[in-house]
Amino acid sequence: MTLPTITRSWVESANGHPDFPLQNLPLGVFSTQGSAPRCGVAIGEQIFDLEAALDAGLFEGPAKAAAQATRGGQLNAFFELGRPARVALRERLLELLGEGSSLRAKVEALGSKLLPLAADCQMHLPAKISDYTDFYVGIEHAQNVGKLFRPDNPLLPNYKYVPIGYHGRASTIRVSGADVRRPKGQTLPAGQTEPSFGPCARLDYELELGIWIGQGNQMGEPIAIGDAAEHIAGFCLLNDWSARDIQAWEYQPLGPFLSKSFITSISPWVVTAEALEPFRQAQAPRPEGDPQPLPYLLDKRDQAAGGFDIELEVLLITQAMREQGLPAHRLTLSNTQYMYWTVAQMVAHHSVNGCQLQAGDLFGSGTLSGPQSGQFGSLLEITEGGKKPIELASGEVRKFLEDGDEIILRGRCRREGFASIGFGECRGTVQPAR
Amino acid sequence: MTLPTITRSWVESANGHPDFPLQNLPLGVFSTQGSAPRCGVAIGEQIFDLEAALDAGLFEGPAKAAAQATRGGQLNAFFELGRPARVALRERLLELLGEGSSLRAKVEALGSKLLPLAADCQMHLPAKISDYTDFYVGIEHAQNVGKLFRPDNPLLPNYKYVPIGYHGRASTIRVSGADVRRPKGQTLPAGQTEPSFGPCARLDYELELGIWIGQGNQMGEPIAIGDAAEHIAGFCLLNDWSARDIQAWEYQPLGPFLSKSFITSISPWVVTAEALEPFRQAQAPRPEGDPQPLPYLLDKRDQAAGGFDIELEVLLITQAMREQGLPAHRLTLSNTQYMYWTVAQMVAHHSVNGCQLQAGDLFGSGTLSGPQSGQFGSLLEITEGGKKPIELASGEVRKFLEDGDEIILRGRCRREGFASIGFGECRGTVQPAR
Numbered sequence: 001m002t003l004p005t006i007t008r009s010w011v012e013s014a015n016g017h018p019d020f021p022l023q024n025l026p027l028g029v030f031s032t033q034g035s036a037p038r039c040g041v042a043i044g045e046q047i048f049d050l051e052a053a054l055d056a057g058l059f060e061g062p063a064k065a066a067a068q069a070t071r072g073g074q075l076n077a078f079f080e081l082g083r084p085a086r087v088a089l090r091e092r093l094l095e096l097l098g099e100g101s102s103l104r105a106k107v108e109a110l111g112s113k114l115l116p117l118a119a120d121c122q123m124h125l126p127a128k129i130s131d132y133t134d135f136y137v138g139i140e141h142a143q144n145v146g147k148l149f150r151p152d153n154p155l156l157p158n159y160k161y162v163p164i165g166y167h168g169r170a171s172t173i174r175v176s177g178a179d180v181r182r183p184k185g186q187t188l189p190a191g192q193t194e195p196s197f198g199p200c201a202r203l204d205y206e207l208e209l210g211i212w213i214g215q216g217n218q219m220g221e222p223i224a225i226g227d228a229a230e231h232i233a234g235f236c237l238l239n240d241w242s243a244r245d246i247q248a249w250e251y252q253p254l255g256p257f258l259s260k261s262f263i264t265s266i267s268p269w270v271v272t273a274e275a276l277e278p279f280r281q282a283q284a285p286r287p288e289g290d291p292q293p294l295p296y297l298l299d300k301r302d303q304a305a306g307g308f309d310i311e312l313e314v315l316l317i318t319q320a321m322r323e324q325g326l327p328a329h330r331l332t333l334s335n336t337q338y339m340y341w342t343v344a345q346m347v348a349h350h351s352v353n354g355c356q357l358q359a360g361d362l363f364g365s366g367t368l369s370g371p372q373s374g375q376f377g378s379l380l381e382i383t384e385g386g387k388k389p390i391e392l393a394s395g396e397v398r399k400f401l402e403d404g405d406e407i408i409l410r411g412r413c414r415r416e417g418f419a420s421i422g423f424g425e426c427r428g429t430v431q432p433a434r
Numbered sequence: 435m436t437l438p439t440i441t442r443s444w445v446e447s448a449n450g451h452p453d454f455p456l457q458n459l460p461l462g463v464f465s466t467q468g469s470a471p472r473c474g475v476a477i478g479e480q481i482f483d484l485e486a487a488l489d490a491g492l493f494e495g496p497a498k499a500a501a502q503a504t505r506g507g508q509l510n511a512f513f514e515l516g517r518p519a520r521v522a523l524r525e526r527l528l529e530l531l532g533e534g535s536s537l538r539a540k541v542e543a544l545g546s547k548l549l550p551l552a553a554d555c556q557m558h559l560p561a562k563i564s565d566y567t568d569f570y571v572g573i574e575h576a577q578n579v580g581k582l583f584r585p586d587n588p589l590l591p592n593y594k595y596v597p598i599g600y601h602g603r604a605s606t607i608r609v610s611g612a613d614v615r616r617p618k619g620q621t622l623p624a625g626q627t628e629p630s631f632g633p634c635a636r637l638d639y640e641l642e643l644g645i646w647i648g649q650g651n652q653m654g655e656p657i658a659i660g661d662a663a664e665h666i667a668g669f670c671l672l673n674d675w676s677a678r679d680i681q682a683w684e685y686q687p688l689g690p691f692l693s694k695s696f697i698t699s700i701s702p703w704v705v706t707a708e709a710l711e712p713f714r715q716a717q718a719p720r721p722e723g724d725p726q727p728l729p730y731l732l733d734k735r736d737q738a739a740g741g742f743d744i745e746l747e748v749l750l751i752t753q754a755m756r757e758q759g760l761p762a763h764r765l766t767l768s769n770t771q772y773m774y775w776t777v778a779q780m781v782a783h784h785s786v787n788g789c790q791l792q793a794g795d796l797f798g799s800g801t802l803s804g805p806q807s808g809q810f811g812s813l814l815e816i817t818e819g820g821k822k823p824i825e826l827a828s829g830e831v832r833k834f835l836e837d838g839d840e841i842i843l844r845g846r847c848r849r850e851g852f853a854s855i856g857f858g859e860c861r862g863t864v865q866p867a868r
Contacts, residue, residue, distance in 0.1 A: 130564075131605050136688060156686050161629050162620055166688035167601035167695070171565050171790045172653050181654040183787035186596055186728065195595050197728050219606050219697065220615040220868065246787070252590050254570060254600040255689020258787040261601070263653065294620065294631050353617035353680070353692040354868075356605045434654065434788075 006098035013044030019422030039070035063092035123268035127360035169261035199433035207377035210238035319404030440532035447478030453856030473504035497526035557702035561794035603695035633867035641811035644672035662778035668704035753838035
């Protein structure tokens, strides 16, 4: 697609907005006080209400059909329409909200009915999530974690062939801001042979990219790698909160379960592939000696399009830091470039056995750590399993998360000559166990 | 609850019916030609249409409220109402369909509109399944499989403390009769270091009990073991089709994924706890030396109520057997008594970390093998991983399933002095890979 020629909006807060300039136009579901959730688009400090805009007759043709699919406060039907509908809606929004729009007066006349302040709105899950799959495509994370258990052979033999993933729990995915209740569970204390029961003592975050599935497939009909990108609706940030002590005791032989299913937090805005288009980064060639992907995972266009260059950041604020007025402590500064597999490869792999994907399914990328200190996407890696606590400006130390700690995920794309766009935030504060 | 005093139905096919006598009254979702799916109750060879019965004014009071919750062709809202609604509906159905019912003439006058022949109906999934969890509580299966890998130490150290489970794929659960397309995927051929891609060569069945969740819980609020039984809506048969060669290569470190998610088959009828009440079997005391369950998994009433005594059977019919007119070959005759954990323990464990369960969630028990030859619930166990093929009357041998093979699961409860009840069938035929 061609890049938009309109680059400024008459919505003043959008111009230079770190996350939501005119070039982004991410979709989400919001409500204002007393209203039912409905779909909207973030523009600067405001939200463009798609239902109100439909009611005001601001859409026609394919853009109208696309906007109508957003009625009802869930994006599933819109996701199912795929890229053409997304592009039609985007182009119309660029017209409506771009500088010099002939419809500016009409839109402005509707005031906060059409463009409420985001600060006055509550965000909701953007779609009904039927199934959630968590991948493990962050190779640096896989190596860092592997090293803790197998120093000489951190990566398992299947890693460079299989985009490893597992089924996650859909019912406890929550939008940014939801409290993170410290889970209770069974753990095996060091040196013991019998487990104890109690609050998790090794609570961790995991920095991931979330991937929203658009058009689904029929059971038994795999999505070919060449078509896979067409089945992706957009992206968000995802915090795969993890109870490390529960995980260590429960996960053999069938994988993580209660150590993950207490909550998964996502950022509320769905950033589209169209908005991310300028921020592709040619996939680094696989390191010398790495195997070629099997044919069902190999597509020239996918390799040429490359991965996304999204800067990912994790911040920590403790209760004491809040009280002392200290700024947030940066735990992680990483990037989506550390994904060993592309999102198209994840889609093709997931469906190659005939598994049915559905509009509104969510994938997590797996933790996206970089190779260097400062780039690790979990406390497990940063503190080497709790052995090397980090020191905070408040004088506190942390091996894992304590009650009152807040984790903030951010994602941003920057490129010379282009407006930066961002994902907004994914926040969660740890609450004491009940 | 007291056992029903009415034991015979004026629906003649119900009396002595191997699965669906008056004492069973399982719920399901069916459609007749050209009609939308709706909820009904199996009675003998017929289905009692709950919507038609509501329309005919056959319900009042709590039974009417319960029946109204079944409108719309999904049982989720009814499941959410819990046991009181289920019991109210059951009692009214016993009145309506019992011998000597004063309403017999009224019901009969409605003919096949109210009581269509099951043979004329198509069955559907009984509920929208939000999340599916597969447990591993069949201790004999866990030991049999463990032996293949670790002859001296088949059970992992967590097994007798943790009701092991993992998240499964909800989107590919299908009702009995759906074709089983042989999946393709990566496998590591024996002696190789690089994987191949192709059709699964070690396709297997797994005999499981399915458990339908009734009332859910709020995220962060565990279901206490003493309350757990109230959160179970009913039971079905479940075939957890498994691609053993794909599983062996993919499952480290995060568990089974594509080796399971191509399809899971369930029987269409939801058999209630009320119908199963006479078929409880006091839980065998844990073997000498086994640990007591941790307090959150221990409840006197649950232990006293015991597990269910449900006979489980697996039959195989190959294409050649069909052509030669041979009877089905029995692969497995097992029982739910080989569950190491009760369903209440599964519910309490699943939610102890605050994980939200929702009405219509489905659990699989894990494969329910017995300790003896003839009781093994998968070909992996029967043929010891393909080393000991079985011989069929057709002259064929089987290590794993071949294209055209049909697997039939059956479940039945028998007890002296009580009418037998059954689960109906869970069937699936293997289709060639695409």
